Amino acid sequence: LKVRVVRSSPPSSQFKATFQESYQVYKRYQMVIHKDPPDKPTINQVRLVPVSFEDPQFKSSFNQSATLFAKYQMAIHKDTPSDCGENEFTRFLCDSPLEAENAPNGPECGYGSFHQQYWLDGKIIAVGVIDILPFCVSSVYLYYDPEYSFLSLGVYSALR
16 A cells, blocks of 8 residues: 555645545445435536626526526425525625626635536536635525435535
């Protein structure tokens, strides 16, 4: 048995070289120990979309996100349809006091409010509303399709 300490942040060349193999071990572990299904969302199925009606990805996925939000609110929190309409969704999860900023030493996506969209088979199954700030990432809210609750997307999102 050989044990190696590999720097993950910032990613070292060893980390990059062994990432896929490490990920496969992690995935097998999650499936056997935690009974995760093999189709649990992967990093390739997660999109970070700036909360801006000027952003094409945000605009093109807005209706799907708003519909998913309403479905979640009614199933999980027993809200009425009027409590979770498009205006309520926009006010609660799209209007942000944060201004987008792209600092030279900041993250590639910049600072500001984002919707972290989880896609499966061409549809959004969860959205994590997050603020990326200079010294932290703040999770504002997470909503998901109740039909996929078996994936524990809240736990997955928090760990991610």
